[in-house]
Amino acid sequence: MADVIRVVVSGAAGQIAYALLYSIAKGDVFGSDQRLDLVLLDIPQMLPILDGVIMELQDCSLPLVNSLTPTADADEAFKGADAAMLVGAMPRKPGMERKDLLKANCRIFQAQGKAMDQFAKKTIKVLVVGNPANTNCLIAQRSAPSIPKENFTCLTRLDQNRAQAQIADRLGLPTNKVCDVTIWGNHSTTQYPDALHAKAEIDGVSTPVFAAVKDDAWLTGPFIETVQKRGAAVLAARKLSSAMSAAKAICDHMRDWWFGTQGDKWVSMGVSSDGNTYGIPEGLIYSFPVCIQNKQWTIVQGLEINDFSRKKMDTSAKELAEEKDMAMDFLNA
Ligand code: NAI
Incomplete structure (x- = not known):
């Protein structure tokens, strides 16, 4: 022991x-x-x-x-x-x-x-x-x-879990058959839940989620909004904010950090933006796709970012930079 x-x-x-x-x-x-x-x-x-x-x-x-x-x-x-x-x-x-x-x-x-x-x-x-x-x-x-x-x-794992569950539900699959959904940015309504590189395992075959869902309009519209506004939806229904699902996501995040992620599958975590290759300003805590080994996370490299993603990723970065400036003003006051 x-x-x-x-x-x-x-x-x-x-x-x-x-x-x-x-x-x-x-x-x-x-x-x-x-x-x-x-x-x-x-x-x-x-x-x-x-x-x-x-x-x-x-x-x-x-x-x-x-x-x-x-x-x-x-x-x-x-x-x-x-x-x-x-x-x-x-x-x-x-x-x-x-x-x-x-x-x-x-x-x-x-x-x-x-x-x-x-x-x-x-x-x-x-x-x-x-x-x-x-x-x-x-x-x-x-x-x-x-x-x-x-x-x-x-923590942005709750957002990741929500996104994964939405896609799995749409495809009629268990949630563990969907992987590599990414949450970029702030844990706020500017976050960008991105299914562009996500995969679904269908009949044992790994398939891009966009090909499996066959509804680009849903994946670039209602899907994103549902995940962004899920916290508010739970609050409105339960009259209390997410707790069970938040606790589960905290466990998922910390367990993966402690024991590592599986193979080349990634998870999303808010981490230091220093040295990132996705054009996000340094000095922020920004949610990126990461793989973890020996308790060390590394940002997944080389994912293609299209114009749609770029805009959303930058919007969330801008919000975080504003929050940071405000916070630094308070701390330096
Ligand atoms: P809650 O109000 O039930 O509990 C918060 C607890 O924090 C209270 O017991 C309070 O006394 C304590 N607290 C306040 N100031 C403290 C301090 N200085 N040191 C130690 N404890 C302190 O809230 P709940 O539902 O447990 O949520 C906690 C936080 O988690 C909230 O800020 C909520 O917005 C956030 N949250 C974040 C999520 C995420 O995905 N990042 C998801 C869900 C909630």
């Missing part, structure tokens, strides 16, 4: 964490023989709620759980941490403008970045989920200069 690893989940009293913690604790992410010191980080007002979550995790009677630590102290939480899933963020309140939300979150992710810089292992793998996820991730990354910038990623 591998040595115990220390895993931090922030926003641990929230609705995503409620589903996520159970999956992590039963081995869905780090493996079925990996013992875990689980650290549940939230704000001081939520500590009584965390006590309840901890009681439930104990009552799940899961053998991989070595210890459970509730805390509202980021320094304590990140001490010696091997992995962190940063789900907690300031939610948008009525009357709050986008820039107010960004400002509040800048402070949170700056503080957590600094705590990781000082106390976490330099090999820590950080997945930012709390919105605006890409820019929050960038702030945390910049606030932790002693940790390699590649160790900071943000």
Whole structure:
């Protein structure tokens, strides 16, 4: 059995964490023989709620759980941490403008970045989920200069899973028969779900999704919009934002980062845009197609980008550059 690893989940009293913690604790992410010191980080007002979550995790009677630590102290939480899933963020309140939300979150992710810089292992793998996820991730990354910038990623796997499920449903296939759908850009409505290089396995034969679907208008129209607006659709129907599917996507993202992707199939992750060959400005956290080996992601090279894709990829990059400028203004103020 591998040595115990220390895993931090922030926003641990929230609705995503409620589903996520159970999956992590039963081995869905780090493996079925990996013992875990689980650290549940939230704000001081939520500590009584965390006590309840901890009681439930104990009552799940899961053998991989070595210890459970509730805390509202980021320094304590990140001490010696091997992995962190940063789900907690300031939610948008009525009357709050986008820039107010960004400002509040800048402070949170700056503080957590600094705590990781000082106390976490330099090999820590950080997945930012709390919105605006890409820019929050960038702030945390910049606030932790002693940790390699590649160790900071943000979640766009939920968007990928949504896109894959839409195509599979259209083709009447199980979702695991669809691969290489790409999410480019920001985890926002400017994201670009791209099926141009996606494949579907039909009767054992790998077929381009455009050839299999035979409806270019759907793939370049309603498909994209459905994925871009799926979060809002879930919120409207459930009166609560996506939680079960978000938790599943977090597990998929972190498990693939930990254990690697399969063959030449890729997944989408928000990662540092530095050195990319797709003409996206450097210094952003932008969602790209990546393959992962030995816990290191690399951006998939050489995908052909047509004019349609170019425009959409640039629109999302522009939005991220604006968010970044706003965030830097707050941090430098
Ligand atoms: P929630 O409101 O149920 O829980 C959020 C938790 O974060 C609360 O317990 C809150 O006290 C905590 N929190 C706030 N500030 C904190 C801080 N400074 N340190 C630690 N914890 C803190 O929200 P839910 O539904 O769990 O969603 C969490 C975040 O995930 C939201 O920002 C949401 O927009 C985002 N999200 C991102 C997705 C993605 O694909 N990137 C998908 C779905 C949600």
